[in-house]
Amino acid sequence: AMAVIAALTDGWGTGARASVSGLGTLAVVVGVILVGPAVCARVLPALGRLVGAPFGSAGRMASGIGRRQPRRTSGTAFALTLGLSLVTLTGMLGSSLTASVAGVVDSEVTADLVVGPPGGAVDVAVPGSAAGRITETPGVGATYTVGKAPARVGDSTTLITVGSGDPQHTFALGETSGELNPGHDGLVVSRSLADEHDLDLGATVPVGVLTQTQTVDMPVAGIFEQSRLLGDVIIDSNAYWRLAPGSQGSGGHRILAVAVTGDGTAEPAALRESLEEATQEYPMLQVQTPAEFGGEQAVIIDRLVVVVYALLALAVAVAVLGVVNTLALSVVERRREFGVLRAVGLGRGQVAGMVLIEAVQTAVLGAFAGIGIGLLAGWSLLGSLSAEGVDTVVVPWSTVVLVVIGAVAAGAVAALTPALRAARMPVLQAVAENDDRP
Numbered sequence: 001a002m003a004v005i006a007a008l009t010d011g012w013g014t015g016a017r018a019s020v021s022g023l024g025t026l027a028v029v030v031g032v033i034l035v036g037p038a039v040c041a042r043v044l045p046a047l048g049r050l051v052g053a054p055f056g057s058a059g060r061m062a063s064g065i066g067r068r069q070p071r072r073t074s075g076t077a078f079a080l081t082l083g084l085s086l087v088t089l090t091g092m093l094g095s096s097l098t099a100s101v102a103g104v105v106d107s108e109v110t111a112d113l114v115v116g117p118p119g120g121a122v123d124v125a126v127p128g129s130a131a132g133r134i135t136e137t138p139g140v141g142a143t144y145t146v147g148k149a150p151a152r153v154g155d156s157t158t159l160i161t162v163g164s165g166d167p168q169h170t171f172a173l174g175e176t177s178g179e180l181n182p183g184h185d186g187l188v189v190s191r192s193l194a195d196e197h198d199l200d201l202g203a204t205v206p207v208g209v210l211t212q213t214q215t216v217d218m219p220v221a222g223i224f225e226q227s228r229l230l231g232d233v234i235i236d237s238n239a240y241w242r243l244a245p246g247s248q249g250s251g252g253h254r255i256l257a258v259a260v261t262g263d264g265t266a267e268p269a270a271l272r273e274s275l276e277e278a279t280q281e282y283p284m285l286q287v288q289t290p291a292e293f294g295g296e297q298a299v300i301i302d303r304l305v306v307v308v309y310a311l312l313a314l315a316v317a318v319a320v321l322g323v324v325n326t327l328a329l330s331v332v333e334r335r336r337e338f339g340v341l342r343a344v345g346l347g348r349g350q351v352a353g354m355v356l357i358e359a360v361q362t363a364v365l366g367a368f369a370g371i372g373i374g375l376l377a378g379w380s381l382l383g384s385l386s387a388e389g390v391d392t393v394v395v396p397w398s399t400v401v402l403v404v405i406g407a408v409a410a411g412a413v414a415a416l417t418p419a420l421r422a423a424r425m426p427v428l429q430a431v432a433e434n435d436d437r438p
Contacts, residue, residue, distance in 0.1 A: 002027060003376055007383025017384030025377040032081065032369060036074030040365070044073065048361045055353050057346075062357035069330070073362055076326040079319035080366030080407060081373065087312050087403050088374025089381070094305035095394035096382050098298040103392055104228050105294030109259065111144075111170035112268055114293040115275060116257030118286045125254035130285060131164075133278045134258050139271045141263030142169035146230070147255045149240065152208040152215065153233050154197060160233040162240045167230060170259035174225025177201065181236070186221025188234040194223050207235070209244040216243055228389040257293070316403075319366070320410045323359055327418040331355065331425075339427050348423040355422050359415035363408045371400060 002024030006017045048062050055062075115134055117124035126145070135143045147162040166181040167173060167188075173180070178201045180188050187207060189199060199205065199220050208215035218239070235243075262271045275287045288296065331338070338351055375395065382393050 003380035007380045010387075014385060014387050018381065021377075021380040021384045024380060025373070028373055028376060029082070029085075032373065033078060036078055037070040040074045040077070041070040044070075044361060044365060047365060048357065051357055051361045051364065055350075055357060057350070061341075062354045062361070072326060076322050077362050077366035077369070079322045080316065080363060080411075081370040083312060083315040083319045084367050084370030084403060084407060085373035085377065086315065087309070088371050088400055089378045090305060090308045090312065091396040091399045092374070092378030092382065092394065094301055094308075095396045096378075096390060096392055097301050099392040099394045100390045101298050101301070102291075102294040104389055105290050108172050108227055108229050109170065109290040109293070110172050111259035111261045111290060113260045113262075113272055113275060113287055114257055114290055115260060115279060115285055115287050116293065116296075117284050118296060124284050126256065126258055126285060127282060128255065130279055130282045131255055131258050134260060134275060137271075137274050137278045139262055139266030139274055140260055142166065142261045144170040144259045145237065145255045146257045146259065147237065149254075150210045151233070151243075152206070152210065154205055157210065158233060159231060160235060161230045162235060162237050163230075164237045167224075167227075167234065169261050171227060171230060173227050173230075176222065176224045178220070178222035180222040180224065180234075182221035183236050183238060185219065185239070186235075187218045187239070188222040188224060189220055190227070190232040191223055191225050193232040194220070199223075207243060209240070212244050214243075316407055317410075320363075320407065320414050323362055323411045324414045324418065326362075327355055327359055327415050328421070330358075331418045331422045334422075335425060338422050338425050339429070339432075342425070342427045351425075352416075352419040352423040355419035356412055356415055359411045359419075360408055363411035367404045367407055371404065374400075 002020050004024075006021035006024060009017060012020075049060065051062075115130075116126060131143075131145050134140065142165060144165040144167050145163050148159055149162050150157060151160045153160065168176065168180055175191075178188075179186065182188065187205065189205075193199070197205075201220055201223065203220050204217040205220065206215040207218045218235070260271075260275065262268065266274065272287050279285045279287065286296075341351065342348075378395075379393060382390055
């Protein structure tokens with residue numbers, strides 16, 4: 001219930017919704033731990049009959065594992081459940097963030113081309129001299145340099161956009177009022193920020209740079225509807241340097257990209273070629289379409305997801321080893337049972353197959369439970385982030401299916417050792433063993 005409420009409630013802040021989502025997911029995980037033995041005792045027999053149907057009597061006997069040791073089987077399956085739930089959650093977050101970034105760039109950037117560093121690199125700045133050459137390139141009608149810097153705006157600290165030019169020529173800002181290119185004087189704010197702080201055109205707001213102690217009362221020169229790329233506060237680069245005198249070049253404000261709109265005298269391909277020639281002395285820069293630029297910004301998300309996948313692969317590997325350990329212990333405890341089965345005619349291959357089927361059905365149960373938890377957690381968390389621009393929920397089904405197949409296959413392969421041990425067990429010695437269990 002908490003996970004659903006966090007995803008569907010719009011009146012709360014993002015932090016509160018994400019916290020409720022996390023608590024809801026944690027409660028689901030705890031619930032799965034508590035009801036796991038009961039589920040194993042009721043679900044595994046049916047699942048075992050389904051999985052073992054092609055294997056005859058060995059498959060039917062393997063379906064009884066859920067009734068033998070439901071708590072042990074549940075604990076074994078839960079390790080795999082937790083690993084695959086994290087894999088599913090990570091895949092959903094990565095795919096959804098990538099799709100959201102691409103969607104935001106496609107819907108908000110109206111410029112013809114974007115010049116910036118490749119690969120979504122945020123630690124590489126566009127040199128000021130390069131920005132000047134881009135502006136002076138024949139065929140360029142309007143440019144807007146986009147930079148980011150932390151600043152104090154009123155009583156809060158936020159990341160503001162520092163730019164040069166008129167953002168209306170290169171970005172879709174919705175309904176606007178006032179002057180969006182105030183130069184040295186004034187700042188531009190979003191409608192939501194203006195409504196939150198009761199700001200009208202001409203109202204003054206104290207603004208300061210974090211590296212400086214002084215603040216300047218700046219009038220609100222313009223108001224725009226919204227922009228997830230530019231944020232809630234925009235000031236001109238000249239106004240920024242007035243707030244932070246002497247800090248230019250010391251790392252305060254950096255140009256991250258230059259949006260370019262043509263003047264109509266050159267074809268897009270010709271304009272792109274001209275910009276590439278103008279910036280050929282700057283190998284750290286690329287001239288791209290907005291779609292290409294959006295794809296590059298998603299690269300850093302993909303890299304993080306790959307790193308997390310590598311860590312989660314270790315968790316899944318540990319879970320698979322847990323399945324093997326459980327089967328190995330089960331084989332030792334069931335020596336007499338296997339001996340009797342062999343004595344009444346069950347072949348070695350059938351004994352080994354029975355153990356393998358037990359591993360597969362445990363892995364399948366853990367995998368599907370993990371996918372269910374991961375889908376719920378991902379949907380809830382992404383829903384709680386909708387106010388931050390994450391408005392697209394994507395489930396990487398191909399990745400999920402491959403991970404499930406890989407986990408089940410790995411469990412089956414790893415279970416070969418206990419399966420062979422059970423098949424090679426001396427029949428007479430196993431049957432003659434005393435059973436001390438009550």
